[in-house]
Amino acid sequence: MFSWAHFNILNYLTDIIDILVVTYVVYKLIMVIRGTKAVQLAKGILVIIVVWFLSSFFGLRTLEWITNKAITWGLLAIIIIFQPELRRALEQLGRGRFFSRGVVAEEEKHNHTIDGIVKASSYMAKRRIGALMSIERxxxxxxxxxxxxxxxxxxTSQLLINVFIPNTPLHDGAVIIRENELIAAACYLPLSESPFISKELGTRHRxxxxxxxxxxxxxxVVSEETGGISVTKNGELFRDITEDRLRELLSQELNSGVNSSSLWNWRGKHNG
Incomplete structure (x- = not known):
């Protein structure tokens, strides 16, 4: 038999679902505008709302009237001001990408990093510019x-190339990359003491x-002597790899998040 208790529970569940859905949508909207000029505009709107609340609380009638009018016409202003961001959000919703924006953004970030490293490595390899780039995991x-x-x-690939141009202040040492940022340059990395490393390899490879x-x-690593591109991971060295293979290896590591060394067991592996 239906009771008012069941009705109240159903209302509570409906309210909870409603709040969760609205919270998630607002979060996704924030992720869409994050990193754009719309963030500063959103902060301005928040300031107006705070001023309206304070003026109402303290009885500042004139200021309350002004902010109230600003909020009343604010919806139209938001549509005009945030038009590029709203259009982008609607496009993503139409493609089914809106609710997976976090994953898509992460992949786009990694692809940008991979593209920058591959382009820079290829450019420097052709011109035999030595380079050492370590990606933090x-x-x-x-x-x-x-x-x-x-x-x-x-x-960017241009920034990486510029760092390693010979006889510049930052070219000696390693650059450290975190996600899609170049965190530091001219860093000192620990040299391997393994006796199995080929004698022909220099300080960068060690x-x-x-x-x-x-x-x-x-x-x-880009070799200054040969122009060859090498990659190290988990104490293993992979020498003289092609541009396509470099892109493939970095994509496997950054996009898939796979740490299995089996992905790296290929014909170009060389430890000594």
Whole structure:
């Protein structure tokens, strides 16, 4: 038999679902405008709302009237001001990407990082510009970041190339990359003491091997002598890999989050 208790419980559940759905939608909207100029505009709107609340609380009638009018016409202003962001959100909703925006944004960030590293490596390899780039994974690289020069710059292939141009202040040492940011340059990495490393390999390769032995980072090396591109991970060295293979390996590591060394067991592996 139906009772008022069941009706009240149903109302509570409906309210909870309603709040959760609205909260999630608001969160996704915030993620869409994050990193755009709309963030500053949103802060301005928040200030107006706070001023309206305070003026109402303290009885400041004139200020309350002004802010009340601003809020009344605010919806139209929001549509006009946030038109690019609203259009982008509707486009993502139409493609079914709105509710998976977090995952998509993370993949886009990783793809940007991969593209920058691959382009820079290819450019420097053709011109035999030595380079050492270490990508931070789960194990933090703060100890090595502190040995270098802080940059905290958005990663681009042009910036990476410029850092390693010979006879510039930052070219000697490693750059450390975290997500899609170049955190620091001219960093000192620990040199590997493994007796199995080929004698023909220089300090860059030994440093790349050394950091891979004590962290889970992925490090890309461009040889100044041969122009060859190498990658180290989990104490293993992969020499003379192609541009396509470099992109594939970095994509496997960054996008898939796979740490199995079986992904890295391929014909180009060479430890000595």
């Amino acid at each position: 789960k194990t933090g690289l703060n100890d090595y970041i502190e040995t270098g020069i802080p940059l905290n710059a958005h990663l 440093a790349a091997m050394g950091v891979s032995e004590v962290t889970d980072s992925v490090t890309v």
